[in-house]
Amino acid sequence: MPTVLRLLHTRYRVNDLAASVKFYTEALGLAVSRRHTSPRGAQLVFLTTPNSAEEIELCQMPAGAEPVKVQSDLTHLAFEVENLEVFAAAAAAKGYPLSDGPTKTSSGSIIAFLDAPEGYEIELIQKAR
Numbered sequence: 001m002p003t004v005l006r007l008l009h010t011r012y013r014v015n016d017l018a019a020s021v022k023f024y025t026e027a028l029g030l031a032v033s034r035r036h037t038s039p040r041g042a043q044l045v046f047l048t049t050p051n052s053a054e055e056i057e058l059c060q061m062p063a064g065a066e067p068v069k070v071q072s073d074l075t076h077l078a079f080e081v082e083n084l085e086v087f088a089a090a091a092a093a094k095g096y097p098l099s100d101g102p103t104k105t106s107s108g109s110i111i112a113f114l115d116a117p118e119g120y121e122i123e124l125i126q127k128a129r
Contacts, residue, residue, distance in 0.1 A: 009046065009055040010077070012120055015068050017060035019117040021045050024056065027096040027114060028079060028122065049079070070119035077122055084110050084126035 014020040024030045030047040033055060038044055041062040046055045056077065081087040088098050091114060099121075101112030108128030113121050 007054050009057045011057040011059055012116075012118070013059045013061065013068050014118045015060065016117055017043050017045060017058060020058050021047075023096065023116050024058070026094050027091045030056065068118050072119075073121070076113070076120065079122065079124055081124050081126055084112055084124055087124060088112060 012020075021032065024047050025032065028049075030049055033046045033048045035043070035045050038059075043060045045058045047058065048055055084102055088102070092098070096114055098112045099115040101124075102110050103112065104110050110126040112124045114124065116122055
């Protein structure tokens with residue numbers, strides 16, 4: 001059976017594209033790689049993550065579309081950070097405090113969460129050393 005070659009991107013639909021782009025670039029340090037309008041009229045922004053080939057696609061549908069309602073604990077993105085305490089302090093200084101954690105896991109890693117504007121959870125992981 002044929003297999004896929006690689007993961008290219010993950011899409012998150014949002015209500016406020018500008019607020020979401022601001023969060024992902026300011027709080028997480030991601031970079032906008034491109035923007036365009038889809039054939040259906042949706043505004044799309046692709047974000048790159050350091051040391052990763054996969055992108056995150058943020059999508060805002062045209063006016064009149066059903067608003068996004070993110071169900072609690074439905075999905076999240078997880079990012080590795082070098083030092084969770086330092087990262088959390090920098091994010092909080094920019095107005096993005098942790099919503100949960102930090103918590104030490106049984107493996108010795110430390111995890112915490114930030115909430116993106118639409119309610120998507122962002123997990124931050126400092127791997128055990």
